[in-house]
Amino acid sequence: MLVFQCKRGSREALTGIYEKYKADLLLLAMGLLNDKSAAEDVVHDVFLSFVRSLDGFRLTGSLKGYLLTCAANHARNWNKAERVRLRGAEHIAPSVSQSIDGPADALACNEQLQLLSGALAELPFEQREALMLHMHGQMTFQAIARARRISTNTAKSRYRYGIDKLRSILNGRISKCNRQMT
Template sequence: MEDMLLILRCKQGCGRSLARLYHKYKTDLLLLAVSLLNDTAMAEDVVHDVFARFVEGLNGFRLTGSVKGYLLTCVANRARNLNRDRRPRLSADSVPPVGSVAEPNGPVNRLLGNEALQLLADAMEQVPYEQRVVVALHIHGDLTFKAIGAQQGISVDTVKSRYRYGLKKLKFILNSEETP
């Protein structure tokens, strides 16, 4: 209900309402983008780009689900496009280290400074993209399988299998890194 009111106020030109929406979902969107891109600077750019496009299309925007789900899906789609565009040029040496976010004391940077989370981010990078999106949307975005299916245009059973296989692959990768 609050989101509907914020969007209505944004459509009327209220900058504070837009700022409230941004700050309300910024951390979740950044965590999702970082988990999909493994690059905090690029993740920040994706989140800012998604919000800029959201503002541009605000007059024609009609809320049919949750704002959070919509924005998470936009971030996931934008990250997928960037991954596809940069894949041929990407090498292990060209990926900047995670943790170089503009906000040194921000929540994303504090989380990514943790060595265990760096291992998880590296492992997530190895999970197939379709599975990684579902895992990230479910865990970081707190979306249900049904909501993910609706947002991604796939069946709930497909979402469940991608989630299950994604977790299985993640577990395999993390367990193989533990044993020398």
């Protein structure tokens, strides 16, 4: 209904769609890009593209799934452009602002988030994308497969390999930290 209203020029409907999905899109883009500023740019680009394509837009599935797929595509394009621009320069993970009680809790949570963020950044983009779309975007493997134009088994494999690699990376880092503490 909101899409229909948007097509008829309703700013309120567009605002409603933006408010409903922006947090999901931002979290997905941040997980894929590991850069808050770039993720915000991606989300804005997604909505700008959505508005520009409204005249010919025809929704065949869920709007959330469509927008998440658009965000993943925009993030993929940003990653490619960034790789060309940086040519091998290391990308440092930004710190995440916290709303946690107590400095000790904030420090522990920040360390855990940085550990997870760094581990996610080490995954190949396709695996990171499958993880984020399935876990955060709550997309089924079939929906991921359709959106990425791959088989369902490939979507499942990317997810499974991503989980395994993430587990391996995190276990290795935790073991290393434990050895350094003793």
